[in-house]
Amino acid sequence: MTARKRAKKTAKTTKRSAKKGATKTSSAAATKRSKTAAKRAVAGTEVVGYKAAWRVANNAKQSDDARTTALISLGSAACDDSDVFAGLIVLLRDTATSLAVRLGVLAALQAASFSTIRFAACRPTYMTALRAVAKDPAFEMRQRALGLLMREGDGRAQTMLIEGLENPAKALLPPEKALQLLAYDVKSEAYPLARRIVERPPNADAKREALRLLAADAKSTKLFERILRDKSETGDVRQISAAALQSLAPEALQTYARDMVLDHAESPELQTMSLTLLTQFGDADALTKDARLGERVAALHSSADSHAVKQGAEQFIGKYTRGSDADRA
Amino acid sequence: MTSPRLRQPMTESEFAAAITALGADTERRATLVSLLEETHALYDERGAAATVRMRGWVLSTLAQPVLSDAALVHMLEELESGRDPYLVAVAANALRRYPRAEPAFASYLTRAIANVRQHDDLVSLTAYGGYVDDEDDGTTAVAEALATLRWMGASAAGARQDLELLAEDHRRGELPTWMGREVDAILSAIRDSIDTTSPETECCALPGPLGRWWTSRDARRDPTAAQGIVLEDQQGERLRFDELFVGKPSFVVFFYTRCDNPRKCSLSIAKLATLQRAIDASGLSGQVRTAAITYDPAWDVPDRLLGYARQRGVRLDADHRMLRSDPASLPVIQRHFGLGVNYVESLVNRHRVEAFVTDATGRVAATFARLEWNDQEVVDRLRAVVDEASPDAGGARAALATRDVAARGRHTLSAMAPLASVGAAFIPKCLACWATYLSMVGVAGLERWTDTSWLRAGLLAVLAINLASLWVRARASGEWKPLHLGAAGASLILVATVAPALAWARIAGVALTIGASLLTVRIRPSAARSRQLARRTLVPALITPSKSDA
Numbered sequence: 001m002t003a004r005k006r007a008k009k010t011a012k013t014t015k016r017s018a019k020k021g022a023t024k025t026s027s028a029a030a031t032k033r034s035k036t037a038a039k040r041a042v043a044g045t046e047v048v049g050y051k052a053a054w055r056v057a058n059n060a061k062q063s064d065d066a067r068t069t070a071l072i073s074l075g076s077a078a079c080d081d082s083d084v085f086a087g088l089i090v091l092l093r094d095t096a097t098s099l100a101v102r103l104g105v106l107a108a109l110q111a112a113s114f115s116t117i118r119f120a121a122c123r124p125t126y127m128t129a130l131r132a133v134a135k136d137p138a139f140e141m142r143q144r145a146l147g148l149l150m151r152e153g154d155g156r157a158q159t160m161l162i163e164g165l166e167n168p169a170k171a172l173l174p175p176e177k178a179l180q181l182l183a184y185d186v187k188s189e190a191y192p193l194a195r196r197i198v199e200r201p202p203n204a205d206a207k208r209e210a211l212r213l214l215a216a217d218a219k220s221t222k223l224f225e226r227i228l229r230d231k232s233e234t235g236d237v238r239q240i241s242a243a244a245l246q247s248l249a250p251e252a253l254q255t256y257a258r259d260m261v262l263d264h265a266e267s268p269e270l271q272t273m274s275l276t277l278l279t280q281f282g283d284a285d286a287l288t289k290d291a292r293l294g295e296r297v298a299a300l301h302s303s304a305d306s307h308a309v310k311q312g313a314e315q316f317i318g319k320y321t322r323g324s325d326a327d328r329a
Numbered sequence: 330m331t332s333p334r335l336r337q338p339m340t341e342s343e344f345a346a347a348i349t350a351l352g353a354d355t356e357r358r359a360t361l362v363s364l365l366e367e368t369h370a371l372y373d374e375r376g377a378a379a380t381v382r383m384r385g386w387v388l389s390t391l392a393q394p395v396l397s398d399a400a401l402v403h404m405l406e407e408l409e410s411g412r413d414p415y416l417v418a419v420a421a422n423a424l425r426r427y428p429r430a431e432p433a434f435a436s437y438l439t440r441a442i443a444n445v446r447q448h449d450d451l452v453s454l455t456a457y458g459g460y461v462d463d464e465d466d467g468t469t470a471v472a473e474a475l476a477t478l479r480w481m482g483a484s485a486a487g488a489r490q491d492l493e494l495l496a497e498d499h500r501r502g503e504l505p506t507w508m509g510r511e512v513d514a515i516l517s518a519i520r521d522s523i524d525t526t527s528p529e530t531e532c533c534a535l536p537g538p539l540g541r542w543w544t545s546r547d548a549r550r551d552p553t554a555a556q557g558i559v560l561e562d563q564q565g566e567r568l569r570f571d572e573l574f575v576g577k578p579s580f581v582v583f584f585y586t587r588c589d590n591p592r593k594c595s596l597s598i599a600k601l602a603t604l605q606r607a608i609d610a611s612g613l614s615g616q617v618r619t620a621a622i623t624y625d626p627a628w629d630v631p632d633r634l635l636g637y638a639r640q641r642g643v644r645l646d647a648d649h650r651m652l653r654s655d656p657a658s659l660p661v662i663q664r665h666f667g668l669g670v671n672y673v674e675s676l677v678n679r680h681r682v683e684a685f686v687t688d689a690t691g692r693v694a695a696t697f698a699r700l701e702w703n704d705q706e707v708v709d710r711l712r713a714v715v716d717e718a719s720p721d722a723g724g725a726r727a728a729l730a731t732r733d734v735a736a737r738g739r740h741t742l743s744a745m746a747p748l749a750s751v752g753a754a755f756i757p758k759c760l761a762c763w764a765t766y767l768s769m770v771g772v773a774g775l776e777r778w779t780d781t782s783w784l785r786a787g788l789l790a791v792l793a794i795n796l797a798s799l800w801v802r803a804r805a806s807g808e809w810k811p812l813h814l815g816a817a818g819a820s821l822i823l824v825a826t827v828a829p830a831l832a833w834a835r836i837a838g839v840a841l842t843i844g845a846s847l848l849t850v851r852i853r854p855s856a857a858r859s860r861q862l863a864r865r866t867l868v869p870a871l872i873t874p875s876k877s878d879a
Contacts, residue, residue: 034867128464130463155379187377187678218675
């Protein structure tokens, strides 16, 4: 039986049960029901719990709040029970169901997927459903689905995002979000696109995300060096470049950090970052003997306007002048 | 019908159509196997996901209508170390088109199930890219692997243990019902066919030496282009290719730390650690080297190489290193070894499992590609290369012997230093001193020793030898204090010869000279600097490589 057919059968059964429940009003029947429920409760409260929760979650007449609360309580039953799983997939794909409930379904499936061994049987169907809702009319559904797919290294999701960057008419997400998700796969074909976006960004967020994506590629080292040295670039972009160079060219970054500390016209943010870089990752031998740098840091420590710069200077002095003081003594 | 030409650049749609046409072209069909080489230009600058789609389409086309021997190793490779459900499904399905159910297939199929079970996917074996749009369509990698095991019937007996573990998982509720039923059916077929009265037959050799080839001495690639390349090891020490790989056979494996497939690079380096122990156990320790070279030199800086090796228990010393080349030199390394790797920008988009044995001249003598090597086959191949009797090997051994002589020469020079200093200390520096010495052996002939000019010449010569020895040692070690001390000592001794009244100068000079020599013997030069220096020592002829080493 296919998943769709199973879900339809379950839906019919649920309707029939609801009708039956509405017409039976006798106290005898009510007593019988409560006895049955009690038996089941003794046998396994989880079985009673999740089935009842599923009945609520799958009932369009219930409020969104009630349904999403019920979905949270499904736990591992979201996959363990094949009927529940099939029903969840149907709800996920159903654009007529409210967005809140569909996002609740996604959350329930995502929670179940953390148990990778138990979820293994459900994963193929789950991934196929995610690819379908990656093109959903609702933005939030698309964003969540694409995020989950990209974390799994899905090639189809990657193709969709790249197509959207190349042709905005096909874009499923804003460029900055697409770039952020593409960065999950360092082996994607997004690098030339990211470089174009750095040169001609549609917005500042997109430029930042493009730079973060490029940080995995050693061929981008020169680009990051140029941006780091360019004072016309914003502070956050220069800091992203510094972070990238820490992986790609750590020795060169030390030289730039030194230059930025010595530069009286450099911004406090970049000076603070530079002092931290030198303190954490610098060559202790060279820095201890660097008299010019030492004097500059001492001056910053005593007279910088920025508290963050002073703190950074203090940490540098604490690390690199203690040793030389001991020598002098 | 003429099949379209494969040209760069082409879209994936164009590629898919071209492959389909090639598959239908009986004359050109065989060229499809060449499209599975990672280095094929069609994969240049393709992302990893695109490479998977393209490879999958070639693999599935190759499997129709019959899977050839040439394509078999690629299918087994995907089953053994692949993680992409589409490629694993294609490969598992393809085995059912091989002319016979080889018993060796079974363990590859159960390995594939283990690799992909927890991130399986619905795939289409008929649509390019393998994607399905409906949960009711498609198949999964595990389903295909189990279907092929079912097809094998009794031939799957070699995987019985793995299948029984899966059955155990099913009893624990960790397998879906359909999968448990399949496993039970396969096990039943195996049990029904087992003849308990006949002895167990050996399982399960592959049909042919897949993924291995040995290159005869005459055919080995000339290493000249690679000789001058500088590689950096996990400690930041920089050595030339010939310093690393000439002189002894080596086992060289390729990897990179950003590899996201634990069945490839991580496993290869972990296996390198076990191979090192196997080499020791086989008695080849000291006769061979091992090395791991990264595909990703810009990213894999020494600290990363060191951490990666340590986490996997790899031994590191002068004969066992983790290496990276200069990124600009990587193409030379690729050509020398014939690597199976390609890139998108600086990132690896696809590579095969690969390792090599090089001979004592640095030439590739054996290749282990695509399928995991086992320690014994590598040790056997290393031993064969060590034992090679050939002019090249003789030259390599001569070079080794020459290097030993050079090393002994350097040690001799170093050993001379204290003797020279002691000699300088005890040579009489004045007539009275000579008189004292000679009186110890009798005064006969004393009147003949009144000429001291040759004494001074001899003293100068001995002091010069002492200082030269100290200089050689200082260049090798980078420690110049002994030379400075020796020079000071020699100066004081010379002062004492012209001003005998300055006894303190004589005593101080002797003390400084002896001290300098004793100090220099205690300092060990670095191996790299010794080799550099060996080219410029006073005895260059001893260490010049013979032409037969090339």
